[in-house]
Amino acid sequence: AQTVTQSQPEMSVQEAETVTLSCTYDTSESDYYLFWYKQPPSRQMILVIRQEAYKQQNATENRFSVNFQKAAKSFSLKISDSQLGDAAMYFCARSFSGAGSYQLTFGKGTKLSVIP
Amino acid sequence: EAGVTQFPSHSVIEKGQTVTLRCDPISGHDNLYWYRRVMGKEIKFLLHFVKESKQDESGMPNNRFLAERTGGTYSTLKVQPAELEDSGVYFCASSRSGNYGYTFGSGTRLTVV
Numbered sequence: 001a002q003t004v005t006q007s008q009p010e011m012s013v014q015e016a017e018t019v020t021l022s023c024t025y026d027t028s029e030s031d032y033y034l035f036w037y038k039q040p041p042s043r044q045m046i047l048v049i050r051q052e053a054y055k056q057q058n059a060t061e062n063r064f065s066v067n068f069q070k071a072a073k074s075f076s077l078k079i080s081d082s083q084l085g086d087a088a089m090y091f092c093a094r095s096f097s098g099a100g101s102y103q104l105t106f107g108k109g110t111k112l113s114v115i116p
Numbered sequence: 117e118a119g120v121t122q123f124p125s126h127s128v129i130e131k132g133q134t135v136t137l138r139c140d141p142i143s144g145h146d147n148l149y150w151y152r153r154v155m156g157k158e159i160k161f162l163l164h165f166v167k168e169s170k171q172d173e174s175g176m177p178n179n180r181f182l183a184e185r186t187g188g189t190y191s192t193l194k195v196q197p198a199e200l201e202d203s204g205v206y207f208c209a210s211s212r213s214g215n216y217g218y219t220f221g222s223g224t225r226l227t228v229v
Contacts, residue, residue: 004158035217044119045207045220091159102211103149103172104218106159 004094006107013082014115020067021077021110023092030054033095034068034075035104040088048090051075079112087114118142120221122208128227134196137224141190141210147171148191149211149218150183154204162206165191198228 004025013019025034036048051059051068058066063083067076075094079086089111093104121140129135141148150162162181163173167188176183180199185191195202205225209218 033217037220042222044222047217047219050217102147103161103164103175104151104159105161106151108156108158 004092004105004107006090006092006110008110009108010111010113012113012115013079013086015082015084017082018078018080019082019112021079021090021092021112023075023077023107025073025075025092025094025105027073027094027096029096034066035093035095036064036066036075036077037091037093038086038088039091039109040085045091049077082114084114084116087112120208120210120219122206122221122224124224125222126225126227128229129198131200131228132197134194135198135226137193137195137206137208137226139191139193139208139210139221141208142219145210145212145219146188147211147213147218148185149209150191150193151207151209152204153207153223154201159207162193195226198226200228202226203228 006023032053034051037045038048039045049059049061049064058068063080065078089109091109092107095102146167148165151159153159161175164171165185168185182194205223207223209220211218
């Protein structure tokens with residue numbers, strides 16, 4: 001089975017500091033997409049950042065950036081200048097183009113707490 | 117634009133009963149997905165609609181689950197009869213096309229007792 005692994009069930013960070021959430025994945029495909037989603041408490045999941053596997057340049061969205069290591073199948077998320085609103089569950093996901101479906105395979109998630 | 121809407125937000129039913137979950141995607145989004153998260157486990161794919169057609173239903177756990185998408189608009193997911201292991205959060209998501217990430221709804225928390 002093709003899997004996504006988030007090895008840190010919970011993490012915490014001081015406000016204004018930087019934190020990195022780890023994610024590794026398994027795939028036999030050469031072309032795929034990777035995503036980080038954020039789910040605040042009792043709210044919907046929102047897309048934080050997206051990386052196309054054929055692009056070597058790491059994606060960046062404001063305070064959020066990724067470290068994409070294709071050979072190592074690693075896709076970590078760095079949050080800079082952490083804010084209280086960053087507290088949430090973070091899910092790493094990989095797309096799978098099975099049956100033209102683009103279904104996502106998710107990790108179990110990392111619960112991030114931000115300490116004032 | 118309005119987001120993806122799911123209702124009910126919570127449902128508690130007894131084992132053996134029937135429950136129907138509804139998802140209203142973003143207008144114009146042809147792709148609609150259902151996912152489920154059972155407590156403590158990963159979010160798992162259930163199925164994918166393109167307009168009113170089922171593109172991929174490989175994740176549907178068994179024939180107690182029936183999904184429909186009327187006229188390519190809203191979708192329903194019916195569980196009949198419900199079992200204890202069906203408890204979890206059911207997410208719906210929609211997208212225009214391709215592999216650009218979805219917009220998720222807030223989910224329906226289903227508890228079977």
